[in-house]
Amino acid sequence: MKIGVLSFAHLHAASYVQNLLAMPDVDVLATDPGHAERPGESGGPELAAEFGVDYVDSIDGLLAWRPDGVVVCSENAHHRAHVERAAAAGAHVLCEKPLATSVADAEAMVRACAEAGVHLMVAYPVRFSPAFTALREAVEKGAVGAVRAITGTNNGRLPAGRAWFTDPALAGGGAMTDHTVHVADLVDSLLSGTPAVSVYAQSNRVLHHDDVSVETAGLVSVEYENGVVMTVDCSWSKPDTYPTWGGLTLQVVGSAGVADMDAFGQRVDGFAAEQGTQVWLPYGAGADDALLDAFLEGIRTGVPPQPDGMVGVRTAQIVEAGYASAASGQPVRL
């Protein structure tokens, strides 16, 4: 099977490339024509050589290779154009999250892939983490009874190493764009795609206010059609010197019990004497390989994998409504 990696703008590309290269029946080709627009940042053929992956200079070159699937890792605002080009070339698409920076773009991407007869999957790896898989199984078995309320956190450091993450034109926004969607995707999965009906959000730029023009902290409250309420803290509130990039937690309150999940809770703690810093050593199965497996399995079997483009649309709706609500100070009905 031939899998193309389109752009190294999102550094998740590194993990995807390494996981794909480790798969015996997969050929990988990458392109990163946008690296010239990221001065001072890694990219292009040099980064491809570092990864040990074959490289072409253009998207046309990548698509002329006739890949079975393409993994789109470009800046959020470029997702639509790149997904549409890959779909038009007949390639199934795995698109880095968030699917798009607007609901209209997300819907257009779903249409384009449907018309081309290719899968559109959104890269929400936490859905494949062992902790969430176990949580979903427990909830499905009724471990907490009927789900009533959910709270989530997805906090991180200010994204570093890629300037576009805090460029509103390329990222679509700040912390609310970056960190609402993972939790929204997990809740979408737990609630089997039940749509949101109301979104309220508040945000601020207290953190890093001199460095960036986007919001760096946000709280997003969602009510779903079945009455379940959810709040997510999507803030980039971990200090730059925090022991790791951040984390993701979910609490599910049910009629019979409460479940708490820490997606990155498996770790050894320690302390480094010389550096005077905490040591965190994560362990256990990663999620990116399972995410890629699901994408490849979809290509092999023809069965569209989850989370699909519609999940991308529903999570984009929450983010878009969140921005409208933060601007108006009132909830937005969907």
Add this chain to the structure above:
Amino acid sequence: MRNTDGPVDVALIGAGGIAGVHLAGWLALGARVRVYSTADAERLVAGHHLAEVAPSLQHALDGADVVDVCTPTFAHPDVVLAAAAAGCDVVCEKPLASTSAVAAEMVDACERAGVRIFPAHVVRFFPEYTAMQRHVAAGGVGDIAVQRFTRSGSRPVRDWFADDDLSGGIVMDQMIHDLDFARWTAGEVERVFARRAVGPDEGGVRGVVSAQAILTHASGAVSYVTGTWAAPGSTFRTTFEVAGTGGIVHHDSVARAPLAIDGGAAGESRGLLPGTAFTESPFLTELRAFLTAFRGGPPPPVSAHDGVQAVRLAEAANASIASGQAVELSNDDVEVLA
């Protein structure tokens, strides 16, 4: 307060769960306590030789230095007004009243009567919270950007808690602790939005209730406060996180339990009230701070004004739940206390 030397005479009104905790606190402070309640007063004082049952509210108030109001919320105003009329200083359980207007009237009545009233927002005396508050107030996290407070435990079984008209529901009864604390650390609140999920009662067991509020502070900081009345047997648990330009502090009562016992007789929930750290009871700390203030000492870390404002926040959250809209709060008329 009339009596500043010998044992303080306390009229404890009410004999429910919190009254027992307060009784123990007053007795530890060397108080003489008379308990008046419409029920259970005999049971409450049994075995305490410095506590006695008063036959009526008036008998309890007569000659008391301090009245401690531990009745259900709906009975607070009448008792507080009676206490003020009797010239007694007042400790009143939270919420002061079910509306901020009534709470403000109660505070005004105490002021006119020349007595003091302190709301029993005991979380302001819990050591993990005060450690955090002191750190934050000293600039330990810089400017606050985002705060989270959560509180969950088994749903209270007494009927009046389940009646929104009597208790104000989970927001007014339970979340108010954290609404108060969020305001203490991040300042006045300009906008409140809240949602609440209420599960149906099943098999004679009350359904789970969970409320989620988002506060927008005048400083620009945002806070989320979650309160859950969970299924029977659920562990009481509180968490908080305060993140700012200079760092983060957080706490989880389950993760930071200094002692855990598994198996044996430990399989039972600790019930409605939080387990406390290995230090003196925060309820005792609270009552001592109030008594010290009544006797002319420094003010406690919670004022009558704070109690009214906490009710105002809870009231706004309940209004938001009812209307589905965010509620704007004007702070123009809020007296700023240094």
